[in-house]
Amino acid sequence: MIPNMTGRIRKRQNKRTALLFLTCSAGLFIAICLLTYMFDPLQYYRKASFYKPVFSTEERYQNPGLAKNYTYNTIIIGTSMTENFVPSYVDQQLGGETKTMKLSMKGSTSGEQSLIAKLAFDTGQVHKVIWGLDYFAFKGADGETLSDMPMYMYDDSLFNDIKYLFNITNFTQIGKSIYHLATGGSANQQSDLDYLNNWHIRSKYGAELILNDWRKAKYKEQYFGLNEEPLQAIEANFNRNVLTYVKQHPETEFMFFYPPYSVLRHEVWSETNKQRYENQFAFKEYVFQQLSRYPNVKLYDFQSDEQITFNLDLYKDLSHHSQDINDRIIQAMAAHDPRYLVTAQNVHAFNDQLKHEVDTVIISDRNEAFSFDVAVDGKPAHFTTIDFKGEEEALVPAKEVAQFLGMALNWDAAAKTAELSNGDSDIKLTIQSREINVNGASLSLHYAPELKNGKTLVPLVSITKAAGGLSTLESSPFHKILNLTTSR
Numbered sequence: 001m002i003p004n005m006t007g008r009i010r011k012r013q014n015k016r017t018a019l020l021f022l023t024c025s026a027g028l029f030i031a032i033c034l035l036t037y038m039f040d041p042l043q044y045y046r047k048a049s050f051y052k053p054v055f056s057t058e059e060r061y062q063n064p065g066l067a068k069n070y071t072y073n074t075i076i077i078g079t080s081m082t083e084n085f086v087p088s089y090v091d092q093q094l095g096g097e098t099k100t101m102k103l104s105m106k107g108s109t110s111g112e113q114s115l116i117a118k119l120a121f122d123t124g125q126v127h128k129v130i131w132g133l134d135y136f137a138f139k140g141a142d143g144e145t146l147s148d149m150p151m152y153m154y155d156d157s158l159f160n161d162i163k164y165l166f167n168i169t170n171f172t173q174i175g176k177s178i179y180h181l182a183t184g185g186s187a188n189q190q191s192d193l194d195y196l197n198n199w200h201i202r203s204k205y206g207a208e209l210i211l212n213d214w215r216k217a218k219y220k221e222q223y224f225g226l227n228e229e230p231l232q233a234i235e236a237n238f239n240r241n242v243l244t245y246v247k248q249h250p251e252t253e254f255m256f257f258y259p260p261y262s263v264l265r266h267e268v269w270s271e272t273n274k275q276r277y278e279n280q281f282a283f284k285e286y287v288f289q290q291l292s293r294y295p296n297v298k299l300y301d302f303q304s305d306e307q308i309t310f311n312l313d314l315y316k317d318l319s320h321h322s323q324d325i326n327d328r329i330i331q332a333m334a335a336h337d338p339r340y341l342v343t344a345q346n347v348h349a350f351n352d353q354l355k356h357e358v359d360t361v362i363i364s365d366r367n368e369a370f371s372f373d374v375a376v377d378g379k380p381a382h383f384t385t386i387d388f389k390g391e392e393e394a395l396v397p398a399k400e401v402a403q404f405l406g407m408a409l410n411w412d413a414a415a416k417t418a419e420l421s422n423g424d425s426d427i428k429l430t431i432q433s434r435e436i437n438v439n440g441a442s443l444s445l446h447y448a449p450e451l452k453n454g455k456t457l458v459p460l461v462s463i464t465k466a467a468g469g470l471s472t473l474e475s476s477p478f479h480k481i482l483n484l485t486t487s488r
Contacts, residue, residue, distance in 0.1 A: 033165040039174045043069055044153060044164055054176040054190050057197055059105045060112065064153040066193075067119040072101035075120050077113050078132030080106040081259035084200045084323040085330065087193065090130070093334040098128070104197065110137045111146050114241035115154045121249060128253045130333070131242070133287065135280045138237040139229050200323035207312035207367040214264045217318060218271060225273035234279065235286050246294050253296055255333050257340075258284065260302040260325065263309040263369060265318040266358045281351045288347045299342040300333055304354040310361075310369045310478035362388040362480075373481045374460070376404045381484075385455055389447045392473050394482065395457035398449075405467055405486050411456065418449065418456055425467045429458055438466045460484070 040046060042056055043065035056062040067075075074094065076085050087100035094100075103116045113131075120126050152160040164170070176190070190196065246254055269277040284301070291297045308314060308328070314321050332340050342350060359382075362372040372388055374381040381404050387395040398418045402409035407427075410419040416431040428437040434445040443466070449458045461471045464484045474481040 029166060032168075033162070035174065036165045036167070036170050040065075041170045041174045042153075042164075045069070052191060055193065055196050057190065059103075059197060060108075060149055061153065063103050063105065063116050064119055066101060067103055067116055068123060070101055071125070072099045073125055074098050074100040074128040074130065075117070075126055076100060076102040076104060076130045076132075077117055078104050078130075078259075079108050079134050079137055080104070080199070080320065081134060082130075082132040082326070083197050084321075084326040085130070086195065086198065086323070086326075089327060090330050093330045094128070095334075100130075102193075102196070106197070108137060109140060109146075110237050110241035112149055113137065114244070115146075115149065117245055119154060121245065121252075126249070126252055128255065129245075130255045130257075130330070132259050133242075133256055134259065135234070135276075135283060138234045138241075138283070140237075141233075198323065199320075203316040203320075203322075205313055205316050205322055207369070210262060210264060210312040210315050210318060211363065211367055213317050214268065217268045221268060221272040223272075225275050228273065228275040228279070231279045231282055231286075234283055238283075238287060239290070243290055246291065246297055250294070250296055253298075254291075254294075255298050255300070256287075256291065257300040257329060257333065258303050259319075259329075260305055260308045260321060261319040262312060262315045262321075263306070263357055263361050264312070266303075266354065267361055268318065270358050281355070284351060285347060288342055288344075292344065298333070298336065300329075300337075300340040301342050301350045302329060302332070302340055304350055304357060305340070306357060306371060306478040309357070310371065312367070312369055360386075362386060364388055369478070371479045373479070374484065375481065376484045377486055378483075383460075385452070385457065387450070387452070387457060389459070391475075392461055392471070392482075393447055394460050395447065395450060395452075396460045398456040398458045401458055401460055401463055404484075405464065405469070407467065416451070418458060420458075420463065420467070422467070427463060427466050429463075431456070436462070436466065 037045070039051075040048070041053075042062055043053060045065075047065075047069040074090070076082050076087070076090070082102070082104040083106065085100075085102055085104075087102050090100045091098040101120070103120065105112055105116065117129070150163070152163045195201075245252075266277070269280075288299060291299050302308065308321065308325055314325060316322075331337075357371050360371045360373055361369060363369055372386060372394070374383065374386075374394070383396040383400050385395075385397055389395060398409055398411070398420070401407075402420050405420070405422075407420040407422045407425070410421075411417075412419075418429050418431075420427045420429075426437075426439055429445075429449045431449050431451055434448045436443050436445050445459055445462050447459050447462075449456065451457070461482070461484075464471055464486065467486065469484055469486040471485070472483045474483065
């Protein structure tokens with residue numbers, strides 16, 4: 001065969017092959033897009049009609065379809081702290097014609113929450129908003145915090161919908177929907193909007209788990225405060241991503257709330273990230289100042305309720321509580337419970353109470369958390385270290401005991417003995433010894449003095465009694481008050 005002719009034939013064959021490849025590729029591309037559009041696995045264009053949908057647990061992808069194409073008049077917005085709300089129970093508590101749609105997003109920032117709020121408001125059907133406020137959600141700039149969002153699902157442009165239509169991962173969801181359709185739609189959590197992304201049933205709770213997390217967090221989080229955002233940046237995010245909707249929608253009722261993390265979550269922040277710990281209190285006061293200007297807003301604070309935050313068995317980690325607490329939260333908000341409703345008269349009291357609980361929290365040897373207050377002669381006594389022992393004893397620094405009881409302290413480092421004295425009593429104690437000498441008489445202690453972190457800790461109740469004083473203990477499940485009466 002003539003060489004030139006052979007070359008021309010090969011070129012024609014290559015062109016046909018390339019054209020066939022392009023035609024097949026285009027056909028496959030169109031087929032994928034049409035199949036995605038027809039099944040619309042995330043219900044981005046329409047609510048499913050010819051099959052019972054299986055919802056995606058990728059909330060940032062699933063929520064746009066729920067917000068745009070479902071019927072509701074109440075929305076829930078927030079982080080994982082709001083995922084355990086059950087919409088039908090919310091409807092029951094709020095009464096009337098309430099129809100709730102949960103649009104929570106695990107680990108979401110305020111910028112992400114703002115995007116889903118806008119989609120919901122744009123439907124014109126939002127009459128009520130339940131919005132959980134987590135301080136961490138307001139950290140960071142929107143440009144950074146929105147990096148994981150499929151922005152093409154949150155805008156009005158049709159041109160970038162190709163990212164949804166030609167998204168191979170959608171076929172996993174389509175497969176689930178087809179299987180669900182073929183098998184008659186067996187009930188499961190992903191087909192039930194009421195319990196979609198509700199993690200309560202698959203979580204383990206308990207004080208032991210929480211205390212393990214607490215000890216780890218004290219180590220892992222000790223450097224978290226090195227790059228804490230300024231409070232002004234946090235406030236700006238609130239104004240842009242939350243307050244904007246309050247201003248734009250005076251016809252809508254807003255119910256904001258602070259979720260009740262365990263008291264140990266706050267205690268870790270107070271030790272490892274002091275700036276963040278203090279900022280959250282300033283932020284809460286700022287939020288109230290802004291929201292209190294609008295008659296369509298109510299703000300609730302559950303963070304200092306010791307019946308919740310000290311009961312470690314209600315938590316799966318330092319922050320996340322059980323569904324029972326979500327139920328109690330909506331009950332309280334539906335009833336406008338004055339114990340949690342923030343007003344001009346109590347906004348500071350909520351912060352003061354939480355700070356006090358953090359300052360006085362004690363973990364017993366039975367893994368129980370409680371607030372432990374001490375009063376000497378009717379006046380609150382603050383000890384820098386308290387090691388609660390048994391039911392009616394606490395080891396505290398010897399210097400501070402001497403100060404509160406009006407006694408002189410003499411410490412013999414070599415002998416490891418402490419002597420406390422006044423005009424009536426002379427008390428001698430030895431580290432790690434339960435024997436105590438009171439005015440020359442030998443007595444036995446229930447708990448020996450200890451050296452801990454460079455401090456001499458001595459038994460407060462025993463020394464008070466030895467010095468001629470009295471003690472009484474008022475006790476409730478999560479709060480103990482030790483009242484000491486001295487002889488001075």
